[in-house]
Amino acid sequence: MTTVQTIEIHGLSKRFGAVAAVSDLSFTVEPGRVTGFLGPNGAGKTTTLRMLLGLVKPTSGTATFGGTSYRQLRAPLSTVGTALEAASFHPGRSAHNHLAVYAAAAGIGRARVDTVLGQVGLADYAGRRVGGYSLGMRQRLGLAFALLGDPGVLVLDEPINGLDPEGIRWIRTLLRELAAEGRTVLVSSHLLSEVQQTVDRLIIIAGGRLVYEGGLDELDHSTQVVVDSPNRPALAAALLAAGAEPRETDAGLAVVGIDAARVGAVALSAGVPLSLLMVQHGGLENSFLELVGEGGRP
Incomplete structure (x- = not known):
């Protein structure tokens, strides 16, 4: 494995005419963990990744690997492994x-070719023409290409798309193993449910802007x-007297702003018997949709 680099995005913007695809985006991706890059379709994820990989020129800002742009890397394939499109293969060639x-x-x-084909589960299909591959097999071949140079950084766009349940479990395990080796792993998706069992940290954008950076919890x-x-x-x-704002639901009173222990203490102090007291979580998916609901573009 080559030297690991931190991905650094600073003030990154891209306009296509009157359309702002990415606006003043800044975040970092650290080694040793899997970072999810999330947002609805049209949020600016792919444009951001293309700027990071030197395929699109930013209107302003920088996207670098440890301070060095992709185009200036001395050995790009051995520094950054990328998988942006599962179908970008010559159909008449074999995977090998x-x-x-x-x-x-x-x-x-x-x-190294044989090593990575075995690593992604394609050793038995290495001589088969890629044109006959399923979408899931092309995803695996794309990952094999990303791993070819044994890079310290991996940038993967929608790598779970097209995989069956067994393949999803396999790639989750593989990505965690790669991060545990100290690599920097950035995985994009438009669905939180696809990556929430894989990632350690989240970068969420909507409408080309950062709306969340942090952990799942x-x-x-x-x-x-x-x-x-x-x-x-x-x-x-x-509860009202204690400064809470209870809202009546079919299950009882929904209370935000104070925890369950405080609710119980308020009821005890007022001499009110309780028939129900529980903590209810809205869920990660609801929180994600709240963040991107206003900023995502269809």
């Missing part, structure tokens, strides 16, 4: 020949206490 061409151009030994902020009593009006009055 496809990788061998790139290995020869980068000065990488042919033995901090994202699930939609927590409330649900409480009820045979004397619901008295309970509601006690």
